[in-house]
Amino acid sequence: MKRLIKTLTCTVAALVATTAVYAGEDAVLMINEEITIPTTAPAPEGSPLTELLSGWKFRSGETQALQMDDFDNPSFIFIDKARDQWVKVDGTEGKSCASCHEDVESFKGLRTELPRWNETKGKMYAMENYINDCRTERMGAEAWKWSKGNMTGMTSLISLQSRGLPVAVKTDGPASTAYELGKKLYYTRVGQLDMACSNCHEDNYGVMIRADHLSQGQINGFPTYRLKNAKINSVQARFKGCMKNIRAEPFKEGSEEFTALELYVASRGNGLAVESPAVRN
């Protein structure tokens, strides 16, 4: 049955693909019948793209629908757990996240700025880095693994506070070294299949690659629930997946390379609205 649904979805996507460029091209992303989130944006200056398109536009109607209601969006099961975690005391210091940050709503806008340069630490910081600093340095608790459930639940809860706001990462000043590194990685061919991110997500978006409708590989929807592995996926776990698919040795999650790539890919989507927590197949 599940197979059948999948086949059906893909047939629909394939049909649409031949008549229009994107599946659900004209669909509007309205969440809970109240918040409309734009899924296109003008390309930022110097962008190789003519228009920015959210990955949501490239998904089938069924997958799109799961993101249109927080009751249907499976991310919210994990976000609810993260809300419990938010107030839970953990570690030697007897503190929870709420001890220092009170309401998670105080993080409104944060998702749009990350990764960014952390002056105190002298390196680029993704949201996961900030969370783990709080856990180890302020709470005396153990660091969470980059893409494990407790971390992705918390990054989803925090990112949700920015839903609808435009991505606006900074690429100049102290972030420029990471930006350049990320850009280089984006265009470097790797793996036995010898491909770069750009080969698929810049040169071929809108096209079917076997059963997948290639998107621009934007990260405005991350962390993202994927039907494929039935869990929330971090940006860097997604990068890892794409690299393995082309038989390339992925960088480590949290490495300088992947955080640089995250910054660069985020900057390619500057202006797109944050959709976290998105749903993808």
Added chain:
Amino acid sequence: MQRILLAALSSALISTAAFASEVAPDGVAFGEDGQVTASLTGVAGDPVAGKLAFVGRKLGNCLACHINDDATAESFHGEVGPPLNGVAGRWDTAQLRGIVVNSKMTFEDTIMPAFYHEGGERILEKFVGTTILTAQQVEDIVAYLQTLKEE
């Protein structure tokens, strides 16, 4: 377990593939237009085996990027490359072989992977020192492509 067996089997295939008559990946001679005139193995390609290697997701997975009306039993044909219907009428054997071995010798900077080529950046450890297809699989696919004639 199955995976291990499969891996063992394929590496066995790759190592025994070093027959004296077989052209090594770095020994392939390309013509000016990227064509490869000589057979890689000296053994005639088998179009039936070729079709299997063409559709196999862990082998050629050619349908990832190409529509092929001869393989409609398989769902999901990609559109990254041109449809291969009637491809035998557009290219001769040597050129088809060259395209499958290393299409970059025919189409500069193409996204199409080189199927009989070793080396590259950051190759996943288990694929280091291997080619995507064996020499005979390339010959089989070339034989299969030659059957794709326009009606």
